[in-house]
Amino acid sequence: MRACAWLLVPLATAQREPFALPASFEGTWQGVPYASVVGPWSENFTFAITKLPEQDYLFQANLPFDASPEFRQYWSWQRSYLRVSGEDRGRLLHCPGPRDPKRKRVAMMQAHTVSDREVTFCLRKWPGYDESKHPFPFHSLGCYKADAEEGCGCFNWTLRVDESGTRMDYQVSMAGSPFELRSRHVWATLQRIPYVAAVNLEFPGSGAHFDCDYHNRDEHQTELARCPFAFYYRPPPETSIVAASAFKHCYNLDAQVGLVLEWDIDEQTSSLHVQISALSDVAEYVSLGFRPLGGSSSLAARKANTGREQRFGMAGADIVLGSVTGGVQQYYSSAYSGAPEPDQSLTIRDASVERRGGRVFLRFRRPLIGGWLYSHHGITASIASNVSDMIWAVGTWSGVDEAPSYHGALRGWREVNWTDPEFDSRPLLSLRPYRCGLTIYP
Ligand SMILES: *[C@@H]1O[C@H](CO)[C@@H](O)[C@H](O)[C@H]1NC(C)=O
Ligand SMILES: *[C@@H]1O[C@H](CO)[C@@H](O)[C@H](O)[C@H]1NC(C)=O
Ligand SMILES: *[C@@H]1O[C@H](CO)[C@@H](O)[C@H](O)[C@H]1NC(C)=O
Numbered sequence: 426m427r428a429c430a431w432l433l434v435p436l437a438t439a440q441r442e443p444f445a446l447p448a449s450f451e452g453t454w455q456g457v458p459y460a461s462v463v464g465p466w467s468e469n470f471t472f473a474i475t476k477l478p479e480q481d482y483l484f485q486a487n488l489p490f491d492a493s494p495e496f497r498q499y500w501s502w503q504r505s506y507l508r509v510s511g512e513d514r515g516r517l518l519h520c521p522g523p524r525d526p527k528r529k530r531v532a533m534m535q536a537h538t539v540s541d542r543e544v545t546f547c548l549r550k551w552p553g554y555d556e557s558k559h560p561f562p563f564h565s566l567g568c569y570k571a572d573a574e575e576g577c578g579c580f581n582w583t584l585r586v587d588e589s590g591t592r593m594d595y596q597v598s599m600a601g602s603p604f605e606l607r608s609r610h611v612w613a614t615l616q617r618i619p620y621v622a623a624v625n626l627e628f629p630g631s632g633a634h635f636d637c638d639y640h641n642r643d644e645h646q647t648e649l650a651r652c653p654f655a656f657y658y659r660p661p662p663e664t665s666i667v668a669a670s671a672f673k674h675c676y677n678l679d680a681q682v683g684l685v686l687e688w689d690i691d692e693q694t695s696s697l698h699v700q701i702s703a704l705s706d707v708a709e710y711v712s713l714g715f716r717p718l719g720g721s722s723s724l725a726a727r728k729a730n731t732g733r734e735q736r737f738g739m740a741g742a743d744i745v746l747g748s749v750t751g752g753v754q755q756y757y758s759s760a761y762s763g764a765p766e767p768d769q770s771l772t773i774r775d776a777s778v779e780r781r782g783g784r785v786f787l788r789f790r791r792p793l794i795g796g797w798l799y800s801h802h803g804i805t806a807s808i809a810s811n812v813s814d815m816i817w818a819v820g821t822w823s824g825v826d827e828a829p830s831y832h833g834a835l836r837g838w839r840e841v842n843w844t845d846p847e848f849d850s851r852p853l854l855s856l857r858p859y860r861c862g863l864t865i866y867p
């Protein structure tokens with residue numbers, strides 16, 4: 426009987442049953458990301474999964490700025506829409522954020538490896554996909570070469586709930602080439618919280634008709650009061666001290682490790698005088714990497730193994746590191762991940778490292794144009810261009826190896842406008858919410 430009934434159900438029909446997430450996923454989840462693209466967080470991330478009356482799911486997340494208290498009233502808010510039937514069955518329509526509201530960028534993901542406690546979403550091409558507008562260049566990365574799991578090679582997002590249904594692993598990973606080592610884009614262990622997020626929307630169109638609306642529906646930046654989690658928000662305790670800086674520009678880039686970036690631009694000599702420091706209880710070394718073409722989509726950048734494909738890894742960075750015991754060291758990173766190679770391509774001057782007042786400071790001067798790309802490829806890209814980015818890391822120094830130990834999650838990436846860091850008003854992309862003089866975390 427059972428075999429017979431099974432035979433009467435063609436496979437295609439069975440596959441068209443509505444897509445379902447494990448029931449224990451539904452609800453609201455909260456936790457502090459221990460690894461992220463901008464470094465470990467110190468404030469909570471809140472994430473909700475709601476099953477709508479039409480059986481589709483709505484994902485909502487807040488991205489607090491983890492910055493100066495005066496910016497706590499602004500949040501970034503993301504929504505994603507999971508379709509359970511029709512042409513987009515099992516697909517997540519996602520509005521990447523925080524982004525420029527003028528650019529209506531859409532991403533699509535497909536659910537893979539669904540079990541009773543876990544699901545992984547991977548990138549997918551969608552009708553009308555435009556590589557140049559997409560935040561992730563998965564065509565030039567070759568994300569689509571692996572057939573069954575296409576897209577998984579370059580980006581994947583796993584949600585996994587424990588047996589008790591009270592803890593969720595939230596892991597978004599990026600890679601610089603298919604199935605190679607990945608970078609943790611947002612990794613957190615979330616706890617279930619007894620809060621029901623408000624759901625107030627008209628479900629947007631599917632497939633080619635889906636469109637992000639950053640001004641309303643998928644608002645990339647919102648006042649706290651309009652965020653679905655506003656009523657559950659508890660500000661963290663105030664544990665900050667005021668700092669003064671001798672440099673014109675000063676920003677607290679990461680509260681967890683106390684990372685402070687300070688600099689002056691000398692227009693006469695076209696050079697940067699920079700100081701980076703962090704708390705000495707987590708940092709025996711502090712390091713700063715520059716990628717003049719970090720966001721470039723050009724063939725020249727790709728040929729030189731830098732550019733947008735390597736964006737969330739290290740490839741293409743001239744790195745200066747300061748360790749109290751190891752002194753000032755220089756490296757170039759030719760790989761997306763792994764230890765960089767000692768390299769002196771970047772000319773630095775007046776370099777020093779010192780430990781003072783519970784912090785480790787590295788200070789030096791460098792020309793705006795210089796480093797590996799200049800000396801090996803003759804590329805005159807300036808770190809003050811609109812495609813440049815920077816990376817930082819802190820960690821322990823190995824006296825045995827006379828080398829930095831792996832930084833783990835104590836690292837981050839930023840786009841910095843070195844000449845006018847607050848020119849861009851987008852919180853999370855602009856440095857405005859991180860300005861010193863307001864607060865430095867201990
Ligand atoms: C984060 O949220 C958890 C669970 O809701 C809470 O116990 C904790 O105090 C919060 N931490 C911060 C830094 O706000
Ligand atoms: C997702 O990425 C993780 C981390 O690199 C990897 O272990 C896992 O196999 C990937 N999953 C899929 C479905 O590709
Ligand atoms: C950077 O600026 C150039 C002009 O100098 C412009 O053509 C290009 O589109 C800009 N790129 C980005 C990523 O904003």
Ligand SMILES: *[C@@H]1O[C@H](CO)[C@@H](O)[C@H](O)[C@H]1NC(C)=O
Pocket residue numbers: 809810811812841842843844845848
């Ligand atoms: C930095 O800000 C200035 C405005 O002062 C702007 O003209 C320039 O394009 C910005 N540079 C980058 C790299 O975005």
